[in-house]
Amino acid sequence: MTDILVLVDHDKGRPKKVTKQILTAARRTGDGALHAAVFGDGAADGAAQLGAYGATKVFAWDSPDADGYATETQVVALEAALRRSGATILLYPADPLIGDVVARCAVRVGAGVVTDATDLTLDGDRMVATKAIFGGDMTSRCQVRGDRPQFIGVKANAFAAEESGGGPAEVVALEVALDDKARRTRVVEVVEQAAGGRPEMTEAAIVVAGGRGLGETEGFRLVERLADALGAAVGASRAATDAGWYPHQHQIGQTGKTVSPQLYIGAGISGAIQHRAGMQTSRLVAAINKDPDAPIFSIADLAVVGDLYQVIPPLTEEIAKRRQ
Amino acid sequence: MRIICPVKRVPDTAADKKVHPDDLTVDRDSSDPVLNANDEWSIEEAMRIKERVGAEVVVLCMGPAQAQTTVRKALSYGLDGAIQITDDALHGCDALATARVLAAALRHEDFDLVIMGNQSSDARTMLVPAMLAEFLDLPALTFCKKLEIDGRCLTAHRETPTGHMIVEADMPAVVSVVEAINEPRYPSFKGIMAAKKKPLQVRDLATTGVDPGEVGLSGSHTQVLEVTPRPPRQAGKRVTDDGSGFVGARALVDFLVEHKLL
Ligand SMILES: Cc1cc2nc3c(=O)[nH]c(=O)nc-3n(C[C@H](O)[C@H](O)[C@H](O)COP(=O)(O)OP(=O)(O)OC[C@H]3O[C@@H](n4cnc5c(N)ncnc54)[C@H](O)[C@@H]3O)c2cc1C
Ligand SMILES: Nc1ncnc2c1ncn2[C@@H]1O[C@H](COP(=O)(O)O)[C@@H](O)[C@H]1O
Numbered sequence: 001m002t003d004i005l006v007l008v009d010h011d012k013g014r015p016k017k018v019t020k021q022i023l024t025a026a027r028r029t030g031d032g033a034l035h036a037a038v039f040g041d042g043a044a045d046g047a048a049q050l051g052a053y054g055a056t057k058v059f060a061w062d063s064p065d066a067d068g069y070a071t072e073t074q075v076v077a078l079e080a081a082l083r084r085s086g087a088t089i090l091l092y093p094a095d096p097l098i099g100d101v102v103a104r105c106a107v108r109v110g111a112g113v114v115t116d117a118t119d120l121t122l123d124g125d126r127m128v129a130t131k132a133i134f135g136g137d138m139t140s141r142c143q144v145r146g147d148r149p150q151f152i153g154v155k156a157n158a159f160a161a162e163e164s165g166g167g168p169a170e171v172v173a174l175e176v177a178l179d180d181k182a183r184r185t186r187v188v189e190v191v192e193q194a195a196g197g198r199p200e201m202t203e204a205a206i207v208v209a210g211g212r213g214l215g216e217t218e219g220f221r222l223v224e225r226l227a228d229a230l231g232a233a234v235g236a237s238r239a240a241t242d243a244g245w246y247p248h249q250h251q252i253g254q255t256g257k258t259v260s261p262q263l264y265i266g267a268g269i270s271g272a273i274q275h276r277a278g279m280q281t282s283r284l285v286a287a288i289n290k291d292p293d294a295p296i297f298s299i300a301d302l303a304v305v306g307d308l309y310q311v312i313p314p315l316t317e318e319i320a321k322r323r324q
Numbered sequence: 325m326r327i328i329c330p331v332k333r334v335p336d337t338a339a340d341k342k343v344h345p346d347d348l349t350v351d352r353d354s355s356d357p358v359l360n361a362n363d364e365w366s367i368e369e370a371m372r373i374k375e376r377v378g379a380e381v382v383v384l385c386m387g388p389a390q391a392q393t394t395v396r397k398a399l400s401y402g403l404d405g406a407i408q409i410t411d412d413a414l415h416g417c418d419a420l421a422t423a424r425v426l427a428a429a430l431r432h433e434d435f436d437l438v439i440m441g442n443q444s445s446d447a448r449t450m451l452v453p454a455m456l457a458e459f460l461d462l463p464a465l466t467f468c469k470k471l472e473i474d475g476r477c478l479t480a481h482r483e484t485p486t487g488h489m490i491v492e493a494d495m496p497a498v499v500s501v502v503e504a505i506n507e508p509r510y511p512s513f514k515g516i517m518a519a520k521k522k523p524l525q526v527r528d529l530a531t532t533g534v535d536p537g538e539v540g541l542s543g544s545h546t547q548v549l550e551v552t553p554r555p556p557r558q559a560g561k562r563v564t565d566d567g568s569g570f571v572g573a574r575a576l577v578d579f580l581v582e583h584k585l586l
Contacts, residue, residue, distance in 0.1 A: 299557035311573050
């Protein structure tokens with residue numbers, strides 16, 4: 001039997017969508033116990049609810065120290081949770097900051113780490129992960145070698161979340177003994193940009209991305225209104241983030257983020273190879289571009305040749321009307 | 325101050341990638357290898373520190389013998405010297421094995437700061453910086469879009485999905501940077517000429533003291549079972565708007581409805 005521990009990503013105690021997706025995948029793939037670990041100020045609040053997605057036990061470390069220091073306090077907590085749970089497989093949300101915690105913990109416990117899985121199968125006691133490589137040009141299947149702990153990052157939206165019908169999970173308060181070293185990277189301040197209630201780009205079911213074709217910062221208001229009508233996240237090309245029209249954390253592509261939503265809509269984006277490396281694993285692609293030869297059209301399920309300034313306003317209006 | 329810049333040699337994103345059928349590793353020679361783009365930002369940041377407060381900046385690269393061109397390219401930005409770790413036993417290292425070797429090489433070095441890219445364009449694991457910091461038992465300030473140095477104290481703005489967090493740690497430390505941190509310069513002609521004469525030490529695995537059983541294909545903790553090309557995406561439906569916007573909007577609405585997204 002292989003027991004699985006799922007590392008929870010949450011927003012002040014509220015489990016994020018990706019957490020529910022990973023628990024669902026773990027429950028379906030695993031053949032042993034399913035536990036979860038949650039760290040942070042307020043972490044214990046939503047812990048019992050994770051039972052609804054199949055976790056039987058949740059190791060919760062509810063402490064300001066989890067957020068007050070970067071990474072290393074959580075590494076100590078993760079090590080403790082793995083020890084208490086006895087699980088040899090760790091599934092975690094493929095998020096850069098969580099990846100830091102997992103990376104350090106892997107070095108400590110001698111684990112192997114596979115990142116960005118989009119599918120999982122169990123082969124004996126090995127978890128085999130499917131992942132896109134080279135910006136989605138190829139697919140590979142990977143696993144951890146030998147008898148080591150297996151740490152596997154799972155991408156948001158790779159699985160659909162479904163409740164298990166289970167009751168609340170048993171919440172176990174985790175004792176975490178911190179030394180000074182764990183506290184050597186202090187968080188001084190957390191600065192949140194107003195997201196306008198939009199979902200995070202890597203979690204969203206739909207991403208609307210804007211590029212140089214928007215012409216100016218103001219163009220992103222158009223993109224934001226369309227995104228809001230759809231409940232979508234906003235992304236950007238490098239040309240747009242370089243110009244300072246939109247913050248870099250929204251950049252999609254080789255040197256930005258990889259998104260694979262149900263639907264990617266590109267507006268005023270040509271579709272350079274470096275941009276495609278961050279979006280071509282999206283399930284569906286639609287693009288609005290006034291150039292009939294824009295490279296993005298060669299990978300678009302729907303190509304709209306037209307001026308985005310003409311197309312987006314009536315589109316937004318029609319969507320808003322139907323969503324009422 | 326001494327700063328180390330780890331850099332990676334990667335296939336050009338635009339090139340056709342090939343995989344060796346026998347061991348499933350990247351065929352790094354079939355595809356015009358280049359300096360990893362994100363490592364240009366770390367080099368630029370190191371150069372700015374050098375220009376501001378004075379520092380010796382040294383490139384560190386683990387790669388095959390041919391990686392020397394990548395190392396020289398890195399030097400052409402004005403860096404002072406380079407260490408290249410080259411050994412047949414290193415073929416097929418995963419992120420953890422790479423970090424293990426880089427850390428072991430750095431144990432023989434004096435340094436205050438390691439500045440590196442947040443991701444390599446081929447592997448894209450984003451794991452090496454944190455793993456390197458762990459092997460060296462150092463604090464890590466990762467995904468920085470701004471870095472300030474005051475004496476021994478580093479203050480960094482770390483990019484988060486919704487903004488940033490300001491973090492502090494003391495040197496020595498490992499820093500990884502994102503693209504937003506700066507605008508890298510182009511190497512000058514003088515820099516390119518000077519790079520040819522900068523000291524470059526090529527070291528083998530034995531100099532690092534790492535056990536060959538812990539690196540390479542068989543020593544890596546992860547294993548690739550299969551690599552398959554993804555069927556290329558096909559162009560789908562095309563609709564040309566008549567200039568009013570309504571034709572295009574209509575097509576998009578129909579598309580959303582067809583796929584149950586509206
Ligand atoms: C090492 C490296 C890394 C890179 N990393 C990234 C990355 O991570 N992400 C990324 O995006 N790029 C990246 N790039 C840059 C990439 O090569 C392209 O330059 C960039 O993606 C172009 O952005 P764009 O499509 O917005 O702009 P452009 O290529 O200029 O395209 C603008 C498009 O808008 C269309 N347009 C203009 N006006 C309108 C209108 N009114 N209505 C409709 N359409 C209109 C035009 O026809 C054109 O197709 C990288 C490049 C390098 C060298
Ligand atoms: N073989 C290598 N030699 C030197 N530095 C490396 C190597 N591989 C990765 N790195 C560094 O680690 C960073 C992150 O890479 P990765 O974890 O592969 O996404 C890169 O930007 C480099 O600075």
